[in-house]
Amino acid sequence: MVREGGGGATGGVHPGAWWLWALGLGTAATRTTNPLLLGLLLAVSAYVVTARRTHAPWARSYGAFVKLALAMLLIRLFFTVALGSPVPGTHVLVTLPEVPLPDWAQGIRLGGRVTAEALVFALYDGLKLATLLICVGAANALANPSRLLKSLPGALYEAGVAVVVALTFAPNLIADVRRLRAARRLRGRPDSGVRGLLHVGLPVLEGALERSVALAAAMDSRGYGRTAQVPVAVRRVTAGLTLGGLVGVCAGTYGLLTAEGGTYGLPVLGAGLAAALAGLRLGGRRSVRTRYRPDRWDVRAWLTAGAGAAVAGLMALAAVRDPAALHPGVVPLTAPVLPLWPAAACLLGLLPAFVTPAPRVEEVP
Numbered sequence: 001m002v003r004e005g006g007g008g009a010t011g012g013v014h015p016g017a018w019w020l021w022a023l024g025l026g027t028a029a030t031r032t033t034n035p036l037l038l039g040l041l042l043a044v045s046a047y048v049v050t051a052r053r054t055h056a057p058w059a060r061s062y063g064a065f066v067k068l069a070l071a072m073l074l075i076r077l078f079f080t081v082a083l084g085s086p087v088p089g090t091h092v093l094v095t096l097p098e099v100p101l102p103d104w105a106q107g108i109r110l111g112g113r114v115t116a117e118a119l120v121f122a123l124y125d126g127l128k129l130a131t132l133l134i135c136v137g138a139a140n141a142l143a144n145p146s147r148l149l150k151s152l153p154g155a156l157y158e159a160g161v162a163v164v165v166a167l168t169f170a171p172n173l174i175a176d177v178r179r180l181r182a183a184r185r186l187r188g189r190p191d192s193g194v195r196g197l198l199h200v201g202l203p204v205l206e207g208a209l210e211r212s213v214a215l216a217a218a219m220d221s222r223g224y225g226r227t228a229q230v231p232v233a234v235r236r237v238t239a240g241l242t243l244g245g246l247v248g249v250c251a252g253t254y255g256l257l258t259a260e261g262g263t264y265g266l267p268v269l270g271a272g273l274a275a276a277l278a279g280l281r282l283g284g285r286r287s288v289r290t291r292y293r294p295d296r297w298d299v300r301a302w303l304t305a306g307a308g309a310a311v312a313g314l315m316a317l318a319a320v321r322d323p324a325a326l327h328p329g330v331v332p333l334t335a336p337v338l339p340l341w342p343a344a345a346c347l348l349g350l351l352p353a354f355v356t357p358a359p360r361v362e363e364v365p
Contacts, residue, residue: 013356015143016151017301021048022139024308025349028315029131032326033124036338037315037346038131044349045138052352053141054359057175064174065137069130076126081114085122088331089115121330151295176204234282242279248272300356307351314345 022045029041053059081096092113099110180200189199252269318339319326328336 012144012147012295013304013352014151014295014297014301015145015148017297017304018143018352019139019148020305021308021349021352022135022142024305024310024312025138026132026135027312028346029128029135031312031315031319032342033128034326034328034336034339035124035127036336037326037342038127040343040346041131041311041349042134044346045135047350048353049138049141052356052359056144058145059141060174062134062137062141065134065140069133069137072133073123073126073130076122076129077119080118080122082110084109084112085115085118087115087118087121089113089117091116091333093119117330117333120333124328124330147295173204173208176207180204238279238282240279241275242283245272245274245276245279248275303355304352307348311345311349314348315342318342318345 025041025045029038032038049062053062092115094114096111096114098112101108101110177200180203184199248268249272252265252267252272255265255268315326318341322339322342325337325339326342328334
């Protein structure tokens with residue numbers, strides 16, 4: 001039996017730092033459609049995950065996210081072939097039989113010409129979303145969800161428990177299926193097909209129910225749900241700050257994404273974040289829980305989160321300075337080139353693989 005070492009107090013990296021690093025890579029992916037840069041971001045995330053993930057159940061979710069991203073990319077290409085694309089093109093690859101549609105379905109077609117320009121545009125667009133999904137998968141594979149729950153503010157504790165239970169359900173379910181299929185193979189019984197699925201499904205559901213009951217008992221024994229007495233005025237101020245802060249964040253984000261709101265977007269976003277953080281801090285007074293050996297945000301966490309922020313910031317700057325290199329043209333078709341300093345910015349994402357400790361596996365007698 002093995003036990004995985006690494007924790008906030010035992011030498012690991014803060015789970016929030018892994019999420020900030022992965023979100024930084026995902027943000028960088030949204031700033032470009034260059035397949036060379038997107039492939040470089042995928043390689044960076046895959047290398048860090050390979051070097052720093054443990055053997056815990058949640059660490060196996062990276063492969064599932066990769067498969068999901070590939071499926072999403074294939075669906076995007078299929079829709080382009082079947083439903084057409086608004087991108088004009090002159091290089092016709094194939095002409096499919098077109099299904100006539102009624103007048104109320106103007107702008108939609110089934111079949112027709114499939115051009116190289118439309119396929120390349122769909123490939124670039126789908127690859128951008130696939131890279132974002134894989135970066136989120138990297139965060140799921142590297143960050144311990146239970147440690148992440150322990151690091152949440154007290155006001156978000158109840159919501160955090162629900163999120164953590166949802167995130168850990170699928171990996172544990174996959175581990176149970178693998179364990180039961182291996183046991184059936186060792187006994188010479190079928191583990192595939194409808195018969196194998198029926199014999200494996202019932203024990204898996206039974207194990208999920210047992211884990212749910214055990215989790216409920218553990219939460220009840222630890223006093224989950226207890227709240228402290230807070231004055232009514234404080235509760236109202238907390239609700240006002242939180243709600244107003246969220247509205248400010250939405251308005252500021254909208255302002256940053258539109259040309260008309262460039263002047264007020266950043267101040268409104270900053271004010272909204274400040275109000276939301278103040279509301280969360282006040283809301284934490286209702287929580288009476290304590291933290292055992294809390295995770296520390298040390299230098300390695302700063303470097304990990306800073307690497308992701310640097311990749312996102314430099315890619316955003318490159319999108320403003322040299323948009324043609326980050327968005328290769330499809331009409332007319334041009335071969336994508338690898339811009340040097342945006343590529344070097346993507347390589348900054350490799351920093352956590354060298355500054356964070358390798359996962360330790362200790363033998364348990």
